[in-house]
Amino acid sequence: MFRSLRAAPGAAGRADGEDDTSIHTPPTRAVVLVTLSATAVTIVLGALTGTAVLLLGLLVFLPAFASALCTPRQTALVSAWVSVVVVVPVALSGEALADRVVLALFALGFGALAVYGSWLRITREGALVSLRSTAAAMQRQILRPLPLLTDDVLVDGVYEPVQQDKLVGGDIYDVAATPWGTRVLIGDVQGKGLAAIGMAIDVVGAFREAAHREPTVTALVDSLEAAVVRHNGYAEQGGEQERFVTAVVVGVDTGSEAQLVTCGHIPPYLLHDGDVTAVGAGTEHAPLGLADLVAEPRTVSWFPFPEGATLLLCTDGLTEARSPAGTFYPLEAQLAGRVDITAGRLTDSLVSDVHAFTEGAQQDDLAVLALRRSPHRISGTGASASLGTTPA
CATH class of the missing domain: 3.60.40.10 (PPM-type phosphatase domain)
Incomplete structure (x- = not known):
């Protein structure tokens, strides 16, 4: 008879104790903290430079970063916050109407695309995790720990x-x-x-x-x-x-x-x-x-x-x-x-x-x-x- 002295799940031997069975996303608290910090930095820089409205437009790209790391719900939260922070000041500003409309549409459109991109990424990563779980089970049958x-x-x-x-x-x-x-x-x-x-x-x-x-x-x-x-x-x-x-x-x-x-x-x-x-x-x-x-x-x-x-x-x-x-x-x-x-x-x-x-x-x-x-x-x-x- 023989026995395994150490059997790491999902890995053959010491081959790789890494067993990716879940999708890793940041905690919501960290997402909120980063979003608020980015907003605060933008507002402070805008107040110092006198271009607050223009700098707020940079926040439009924040949901794109969220879609690459966060869940769809977290991305939607970031997108909603950015839309409010950007659209409201722009709507109340004295900029040309066309500029305000374009910037508002960019904020809303980028937010919607970011949520869709996050959902698409999570779906694909879920399929990959399922495939890796199947491969790990197959490996345990082929190669003993x-x-x-x-x-x-x-x-x-x-x-x-x-x-x-x-x-x-x-x-x-x-x-x-x-x-x-x-x-x-x-x-x-x-x-x-x-x-x-x-x-x-x-x-x-x-x-x-x-x-x-x-x-x-x-x-x-x-x-x-x-x-x-x-x-x-x-x-x-x-x-x-x-x-x-x-x-x-x-x-x-x-x-x-x-x-x-x-x-x-x-x-x-x-x-x-x-x-x-x-x-x-x-x-x-x-x-x-x-x-x-x-x-x-x-x-x-x-x-x-x-x-x-x-x-x-x-x-x-x-x-x-x-x-x-x-x-x-x-x-x-x-x-x-x-x-x-x-x-x-x-x-x-x-x-x-x-x-x-x-x-x-x-x-x-x-x-x-x-x-x-x-x-x-x-x-x-x-x-x-x-x-x-x-x-x-």
Whole structure:
């Protein structure tokens, strides 16, 4: 069994605790205060310059600002106030009749347009909020909140889609606690948009089903391959583009070694005793969906995964992040200074560092997972059925 240690609603893991489920507007008290302040400033300036009537005309544009920030009711309140403040003094002034009529019509017309503009904005924002709520619910079904704790490992991480308004991108991950140990998936679907998300849903669904059915990691990967091929078959029938998926599947049980199959994806990094090692480098296989193009079957690689070690999995949103000068993010060099910190701090610090490196210009979806073996789970060291505390 596994469980989530922290489940932020509307976000996958620490991916983004921002869940826009309401439209943000200023309080009415603040709207009234700003409106009265603007009116007072205009009157004072008019008295000092002797052009009070002309300056009052500037208040005509105040409802336009209100429509961009306020509710229709608040905008109507501002428009009514401006109409009274502008129309009454102008009507009583000694200006030419035509000028007074034009200014009064401007005040009334601008006020009506401002209220309509506010209503239109609120309607569109409401539709966007509804869409984001649906996307957030879909994301919770696709990507489990992190961190996750199984009997074998703690999995922590960060997920950030490049298009924050869509919440779900082409990067995927999942964790399954099975009778054969913990299986972990991280992957990257070719392309962007809804079609890529559809492929992501199929691959994650296939992983969740096959991880509990297949006793070997290679058989699990074969099931993912079949899911991608099936999806591409349906896509071809519908005239859509076929896609492949790069992925890494890791198997961790009570043995001192872990299993790895890399399918065209970035090899993981093992951090232990001050060293950083690329795991499985040189043993990569074809991405999911392209197995028919090569003759060699996919095989599993074994690597030492001792207690206290951390295994870092990521997508190319991290390794291919570039600075404004075009330099790629030096992941391995950055890992060298982070070998002895917890899984959560490791992923958080890497993501913060890459944001500083790129100066906030995120170029691709970003997923980073850190696996840390649960203590006393290696055979012969007193394995326990479950853990109640987070490993250090």
